[in-house]
Amino acid sequence: MKANTHLESQTKNIWSQSRLKIKGYAGKYGILIGFIAICIFLSFASPVFLTSANLINILKQVSIIGIVSMGMTMIIISGGIDLSVGSILALTSVVVAVCAQNSIPLILCILIAIAVGGLAGMINGYVTAKGAISPFIVTLGMMTVARGIALIISNGMPVSGLPETFFTLGSTVFLGLPLPVYIFFLMIFVTTILLKKTRFGRHLYAIGGNEQAALVSGINITKVKVWVYVIGGLLTGLAGVVLAARVGAGQPNAAVGYELDAIAAVVIGGVSFSGGIGHPLGALLGTLIIGVINNGLDLMNVPTYYQQIIKGLIIVAAVLLDKNRAK
Amino acid sequence: MGFLIKKWNLSSLFVISLLVLLFISGCANQQSEEATASNKSENLSDSEDTISIGVSIQGFKGMFTNYIRAGIMEEAKKHGKSVNVVVVDAEDRADKQIGQIENFISQGADAIILNPVDRIASAPAVDAAVKAGIPIITVNTQTDNQSKASAFVGSDDFEAGKIQMDFIAKELGGKGNVAILHGAMGHSAQIGRYEGYKSILEENPNMQIIFENTAEWQTDKALSIVENWLVTGKNIDAIAANSDTMALGAKSAIDAVGKSNDILVLGMDAIPNMLKGIENGQISGTIWQDGIGQGKYSLDLAVKAAKGETIDDYLIPYELITKENIDKYKKMAEERDELSEKYN
Structure with missing residues (x-):
């Protein structure tokens, strides 16, 4: 009897997964059309939009949020959420700057900052999984804790006076594209492999799709959950390093509200808030949509107050378009 | 059952880390108390010969409010034991700030320094102090009902x-x-x-x-x-x-x-x-913008008001820094940052 229900729930799970997958793919193309539509509009609205200098600018500007949104994609697919990424970004940017200021070798500074991000993620994951508390609450707590630590370490001031080599990290151009863009692309690749080609990735989809079914099919849910937050934290730490290199300082007050940008990018990209569905390339599209809107509104010099309204409307419209396509 | 024990472990871990943190922050507090040499306590003492001044700062996320606090503490040091200053953080929440001012009033503060979170939302704090007959000085930012306050110290x-x-x-x-x-x-x-x-x-x-x-x-x-x-x-x-x-x-x-x-x-x-x-x-x-100066003058006015002297607004002019006068300001900035670190 018990074996029977087990089998039943497993088949149900597989069935619902494949159905959701189809829906997910349809959504992905829907959002692609939305993205292209926005780009066509902007290329008419501003003559410089399609110039290579501007397109490189856009890629450069989205790389930080983009790296963060890769981690967020995995976390949301597993049915979780991470509100602490903005604060962890600020914290790790301060950590890498403080290390560099104390003439610790650059590569070590970077590794320390990434490790700090991973540690924060581990705490998020551990408390969420072991304590059986909603990740919304846990990461909300981490959001204020990490910001507080960043303020303590930096004495509330931007950490500057970094070595020249540190700036080159943000400004080195290779084959026309700055280094942060390559880091972003590499992270998309890594995330896609992790999600689509590994057992860990399959487990993430399974847990996000139906946690009970994942549990009975023998997946170690705690372990997977802790790891997904660790990976998310590591990626955020890496993004923190890129942020510090880009602005040339570690800032405790930076990246306020970035968690919302990252979550918006991921959800626009067709990753389901309820978990189990989504593709990193969708999140890439979502990130690009946000970046292109920000860029386009600046190019057209749209008045500040209106920018906020337009941004909000376009985001909702893009997802609406996506929904209609998926039906 | 096993799960329950694990859950208990996690919460005990939390409680322990919280206690450790409280201990650390307590130590940090003690250090700054030694540095200020003013008898900073959680509550305002209402004794006859000391003047108690309550200070509510909008929040400490930016650097500038740190300068204001440092100015207040530095000025308070001059008065030694005769002036007791308590600084509280409103965490950028106006409702919290109003509560803090009400607490100062019920504790019998002799004067209050208010660094408003918001022009409009912090205005009831001024009303409360005026109603209780306690002088209130706004610093850095004015409130909507500024004319009711005893004085304003800041820059335009x-x-x-x-x-x-x-x-x-x-x-x-x-x-x-x-x-x-x-x-x-x-x-x-x-x-x-x-x-x-x-x-x-x-x-x-x-x-x-x-x-x-x-x-x-x-x-x-x-x-x-x-x-x-x-x-x-x-x-x-x-x-x-x-x-x-x-x-x-x-x-x-x-x-x-x-x-x-x-x-x-x-x-x-x-x-x-x-x-x-x-x-x-x-x-x-x-x-x-002279944050230290804003802090110093606001405390100076608060002490005067507590003694019953009449006080007036004090505006500190802004000054332009360019290559011509950079040396002077570089030195001032170093002193400012040293001072603000001391009271951080």
Whole structure:
């Protein structure tokens, strides 16, 4: 009897997964059309939009949020959420700057900052999984804790006076594209492999799709959950390093509200808030949509107050378009 | 059952780490108490021979409020044991701030210093103090009902905007394209400074605003916005930023396209990085707002008011920092940052 229900729930799970997958793919193309539509509009609205200098600018500007949104994609697919990424970004940017200021070798500074991000993620994951508390609450707590630590370490001031080599990290151009863009692309690749080609990735989809079914099919849910937050934290730490290199300082007050940008990018990209569905390339599209809107509104010099309204409307419209396509 | 034990372990871990943290912060507090030498306690003592002053600061996320606090503590030190100062953090929440002022009143404070979270939402705090007959001094930001308060100590943001834009107008010979980086929209400093900009621009009809947007005081946002402006190829002669943090972002974007010599960049606040840039000739100028002075004068007035003396508003002028006078301000900034670290 018990074996029977087990089998039943497993088949149900597989069935619902494949159905959701189809829906997910349809959504992905829907959002692609939305993205292209926005780009066509902007290329008419501003003559410089399609110039290579501007397109490189856009890629450069989205790389930080983009790296963060890769981690967020995995976390949301597993049915979780991470509100602490903005604060962890600020914290790790301060950590890498403080290390560099104390003439610790650059590569070590970077590794320390990434490790700090991973540690924060581990705490998020551990408390969420072991304590059986909603990740919304846990990461909300981490959001204020990490910001507080960043303020303590930096004495509330931007950490500057970094070595020249540190700036080159943000400004080195290779084959026309700055280094942060390559880091972003590499992270998309890594995330896609992790999600689509590994057992860990399959487990993430399974847990996000139906946690009970994942549990009975023998997946170690705690372990997977802790790891997904660790990976998310590591990626955020890496993004923190890129942020510090880009602005040339570690800032405790930076990246306020970035968690919302990252979550918006991921959800626009067709990753389901309820978990189990989504593709990193969708999140890439979502990130690009946000970046292109920000860029386009600046190019057209749209008045500040209106920018906020337009941004909000376009985001909702893009997802609406996506929904209609998926039906 | 096993799960329950595990859960208990996790919560005990939390409790232990909380206790450790409280211990650490307690130690940190003790250190700063020793440094201030003022008998800082959780509650205001209501004894006959000491003057108790309650201070509510809007929040400590920015640097500037740290300067104000340092000024207050430094001034309090001069009075030794005869003045007892308690500083509380309103965490950028007006409702919390009102509660703090009510607590000061019920504890029998002799005077209150209010650094308002919000012009309108913090106004009831002033009403409460006035009703209780306790002198209240606002510092840095005015409230809506400012006329009811005993005095205001601060600087006029309208002036700051005027000074900054006036320098740009003179440098450009009264004509050219200006881009503006706003702080958080609706912030009293953003509104005041913008009004100041506009008043100078009205006097110079050949100067126009070519771009404007908010970077919400943040360097990375300012960097992206200015990158976007520059790629349009439109001519920008000067960028006026509401804060140094944003001016530094603008500077990075300008340097990246090799236009460092073509565009003036001005900020406000005189943070160390900015002063370094002015010294090297990379940045045109910034504006000095005397946070320490605001703190010192507000405490001075509070003590006088507590003794029953009549007091008046005290306005501290803004000062323009350029390459000409950088040495003087560099030294002042070092002293300021040392002091603020001491009381942090």
